[in-house]
Amino acid sequence: MTDLLIRGARLLGDRTADVLVADGRIVEIASDSPIDAAAVAGRSVETIDADGLVLLPGLVDVHTHLREPGREDAETIASGTRAAAVGGFTAVLAMANTSPVTDTAEAAERILDLGARTGLCDVHPIGAVTHGLEGQQLAELGLMHRSRAAVRVFSDDGRCVADSRVMRRALEYVRSFGGVVSQHAQDPSLAGPSACCHEGEISGRLGLPGWPPVAESSIIARDAMLAAHTNSRVHVAHVTTAEGLEVVRWAKAKGIALTAEATPHHLFLTTEELLGYDPDYKVNPPLRPQEDVDAIRAGLLDGTIDVVATDHAPHARQDKEHAFVDAAFGVLGLETSLAVISDVFVRTEQMTWRDVARVMSQAPARLAGLTDHGGDLAVGEAANLVLIDPDATLTVDRSASQSYSRNNPWHGRSFRGTVHTTILRGTTTAQNGAPCDLTRV
Amino acid sequence: MTTPTDTSAEVATGAPPLSMPKHLLSIADLDLPALRALLDTASQMQDVQRREVKKVPTLRGRTIVNLFFEDSTRTRSSFEIAGKWLSADVINVSAKGSSTSKGESLRDTAQTIAAMGVDAIVIRHSASGAAHQVAGWVDAHIVNAGDGTHEHPTQALLDAYTMEHAFGGSVEGRHVAIVGDLTHSRVVRSNLLALAKLGARVTLVAPHTLMPSGIGEWAQTDGFALATDLDEVIASGPDALMMLRVQRERMSGGFFPTPREYTVHYGLTRDRLATAAAANADLVICHPGPMNRGLEIAPEAADAAQSRVLDQVAAGVAVRMSVLYHLLTTGGLEMTA
Numbered sequence: 001m002t003d004l005l006i007r008g009a010r011l012l013g014d015r016t017a018d019v020l021v022a023d024g025r026i027v028e029i030a031s032d033s034p035i036d037a038a039a040v041a042g043r044s045v046e047t048i049d050a051d052g053l054v055l056l057p058g059l060v061d062v063h064t065h066l067r068e069p070g071r072e073d074a075e076t077i078a079s080g081t082r083a084a085a086v087g088g089f090t091a092v093l094a095m096a097n098t099s100p101v102t103d104t105a106e107a108a109e110r111i112l113d114l115g116a117r118t119g120l121c122d123v124h125p126i127g128a129v130t131h132g133l134e135g136q137q138l139a140e141l142g143l144m145h146r147s148r149a150a151v152r153v154f155s156d157d158g159r160c161v162a163d164s165r166v167m168r169r170a171l172e173y174v175r176s177f178g179g180v181v182s183q184h185a186q187d188p189s190l191a192g193p194s195a196c197c198h199e200g201e202i203s204g205r206l207g208l209p210g211w212p213p214v215a216e217s218s219i220i221a222r223d224a225m226l227a228a229h230t231n232s233r234v235h236v237a238h239v240t241t242a243e244g245l246e247v248v249r250w251a252k253a254k255g256i257a258l259t260a261e262a263t264p265h266h267l268f269l270t271t272e273e274l275l276g277y278d279p280d281y282k283v284n285p286p287l288r289p290q291e292d293v294d295a296i297r298a299g300l301l302d303g304t305i306d307v308v309a310t311d312h313a314p315h316a317r318q319d320k321e322h323a324f325v326d327a328a329f330g331v332l333g334l335e336t337s338l339a340v341i342s343d344v345f346v347r348t349e350q351m352t353w354r355d356v357a358r359v360m361s362q363a364p365a366r367l368a369g370l371t372d373h374g375g376d377l378a379v380g381e382a383a384n385l386v387l388i389d390p391d392a393t394l395t396v397d398r399s400a401s402q403s404y405s406r407n408n409p410w411h412g413r414s415f416r417g418t419v420h421t422t423i424l425r426g427t428t429t430a431q432n433g434a435p436c437d438l439t440r441v
Numbered sequence: 442m443t444t445p446t447d448t449s450a451e452v453a454t455g456a457p458p459l460s461m462p463k464h465l466l467s468i469a470d471l472d473l474p475a476l477r478a479l480l481d482t483a484s485q486m487q488d489v490q491r492r493e494v495k496k497v498p499t500l501r502g503r504t505i506v507n508l509f510f511e512d513s514t515r516t517r518s519s520f521e522i523a524g525k526w527l528s529a530d531v532i533n534v535s536a537k538g539s540s541t542s543k544g545e546s547l548r549d550t551a552q553t554i555a556a557m558g559v560d561a562i563v564i565r566h567s568a569s570g571a572a573h574q575v576a577g578w579v580d581a582h583i584v585n586a587g588d589g590t591h592e593h594p595t596q597a598l599l600d601a602y603t604m605e606h607a608f609g610g611s612v613e614g615r616h617v618a619i620v621g622d623l624t625h626s627r628v629v630r631s632n633l634l635a636l637a638k639l640g641a642r643v644t645l646v647a648p649h650t651l652m653p654s655g656i657g658e659w660a661q662t663d664g665f666a667l668a669t670d671l672d673e674v675i676a677s678g679p680d681a682l683m684m685l686r687v688q689r690e691r692m693s694g695g696f697f698p699t700p701r702e703y704t705v706h707y708g709l710t711r712d713r714l715a716t717a718a719a720a721n722a723d724l725v726i727c728h729p730g731p732m733n734r735g736l737e738i739a740p741e742a743a744d745a746a747q748s749r750v751l752d753q754v755a756a757g758v759a760v761r762m763s764v765l766y767h768l769l770t771t772g773g774l775e776m777t778a
Contacts (some may be wrong), residue, residue: 199655201655208570276573277570321547322546323547323566323569323571323589324570325589
């Protein structure tokens with residue numbers, strides 16, 4: 001196996017060092033004197049000149065839709081992991097709302113295996129909370145956990161586990177093996193069946209049915225109390241509202257085992273985007289007004305939000321070319337999330353690269369129980385790494401995406417801070433926007 | 442026969458060229474001169490409507506498709522008559538059932554129709570924004586004949602036309618109360634925009650459950666009033682009462698307890714008609730139809746001398762002729778057969 005020498009990168013954005021990788025692990029970090037590639041006896045060494053680049057642990061996404069099995073026209077595990085590698089990810093958690101639903105051990109193991117076959121990014125299945133995502137009967141949570149896939153995160157994402165009794169039982173049940181329920185917090189009974197956007201002045205003017213913020217905050221409040229009651233862990237997927245964030249803050253202050261995530265699109269795009277009725281901005285939960293975006297940003301900065309997750313949700317073109325209320329929900333995110341977070345928070349000096357490592361790698365890895373990811377860049381750790389060019393600009397071109405889908409709300413926008421190289425266990429998986437062909441390795 | 446010299450004469454007098462949009466998707470697309478032109482031309486079209494021989498050659502050789510994803514006998518017939526009286530070839534296409542995520546995509550449906558070479562597509566869809574989206578996908582002129590709960594611009598034009606004629610020429614300074622299911626009404630959204638441009642004072646009357654989200658901020662920005670008590674509004678002597686249709690299925694959706702309770706609070710009953718007529722001698726009653734007699738409007742009110750419901754229907758053809766004329770031609774109104 002070829003060793004990898006990363007020369008002159010700024011580790012976590014701070015000190016400059018050379019990092020030597022062998023057999024998929026970090027074997028040496030030298031900040032005082034450079035590592036001499038020629039001195040690594042008897043091995044071939046590939047050197048990456050990382051002058052001016054920032055080295056972080058590989059990114060981890062706890063919220064990805066890979067569409068396989070079922071909608072391979074929109075995305076496959078192969079195409080999705082190409083997008084993930086290009087986006088700097090070394091591990092992604094694949095949501096359960098495929099067809100069939102990931103609600104059995106066999107379905108979970110199949111996703112694990114398909115992910116392993118691509119070799120570009122680790123893929124860990126998320127298990128459904130309820131059978132068929134129907135919200136009624138618990139899925140085989142324990143069997144999924146005992147399977148080779150070792151499922152630890154469960155979610156009916158796309159749907160809220162709305163029934164309080166079911167949510168209580170799920171939390172009680174996963175507690176014994178350290179599982180966590182990731183909740184799509186949105187009370188379906190507080191909106192009509194065709195709700196498709198934020199309920200507010202813009203939806204009123206556009207004549208679109210919406211979800212009120214209370215549909216989110218009330219479920220977060222209920223789940224926080226259920227987590228406290230069951231002494232179990234709940235994770236709130238994609239928090240989007242200021243009032244939902246307030247409830248998260250309150251629950252954490254009470255010591256309740258609750259974590260929360262935010263997506264790049266909810267940290268950047270607002271309800272105003274809907275004025276043109278473009279379904280590429282139709283997402284669930286919906287884009288919110290600027291006040292909410294500002295609140296979620298503040299929540300990420302003060303630690304109320306633990307992780308950034310993409311909610312990468314590819315859709316075949318025909319599923320987005322309907323009238324707004326009829327079109328599918330979701331936006332692409334894997335290839336752009338680092339650039340968006342970098343541009344919004346690092347460029348403006350509100351976050352350090354160490355903060356980015358925390359919210360996009362370390363905290364997500366901890367949440368998912370992935371011990372090989374989200375490290376501190378120390379000798380002995382698995383070499384799951386990402387090199388970032390903090391000064392390069394990404395101008396998003398949806399046709400250049402690795403995803404099979406084109407529902408890209410970032411198209412035409414520019415962000416500073418791009419993924420330069422992604423490294424999975426010592427192997428380069430993507431470089432400068434292109435995935436590596438690992439069949440050559 | 443009038444000729445294009447009419448247009449050049451206008452230009453010669455120094456009048457600014459009219460900026461008519463390519464599509465009529467929303468009343469917001471129209472500036473005041475364009476809105477004024479549509480209403481004024483409608484008046485000429487109404488003269489045509491009153492002739493024995495109603496056909497004029499203006500749109501001869503043009504093809505208009507009425508693409509209706511939702512049933513609507515009156516709006517479709519009105520557009521059909523309008524197009525035919527202007528000598529256009531009018532084809533009705535019912536796309537009902539394809540307006541869901543399961544069927545052909547809206548884009549494919551629209552592009553298929555447009556590829557046949559049509560000049561204009563008049564589109565009715567149960568989804569808000571559908572006409573807007575289609576306008577981005579095809580080259581033909583798009584006329585929004587009602588999109589979901591968003592807008593119904595030609596309805597607002599015919600309402601404005603009817604009220605202007607009832608009030609002797611202008612709605613400026615007149616008080617118009619619009620009563621009923623505001624949340625689900627495309628009529629009210631278009632009317633708010635049109636009446637504001639024409640200088641009318643508007644009060645919207647509904648229970649809070651039937652008011653669109655964010656209507657408070659909206660009312661402040663756009664300068665209209667909100668009320669929940671219809672009797673108070675009627676006592677203030679409005680010039681026009683526009684009663685919106687209340688769909689019976691809304692009654693079971695938790696928006697209102699029962700039809701009876703709705704009528705007691707928000708119906709234009711015999712008693713309210715008497716009070717309103719006493720408070721304003723020039724009272725005008727409008728309803729976009731189809732009416733639920735006995736629910737939002739008592740038969741005595743629907744058929745009262747103050748009712749302009751049938752005038753509205755007649756005006757509908759005239760304003761639609763005007764819209765098609767203005768969108769599809771660049772001037773030179775040929776008014777003789």
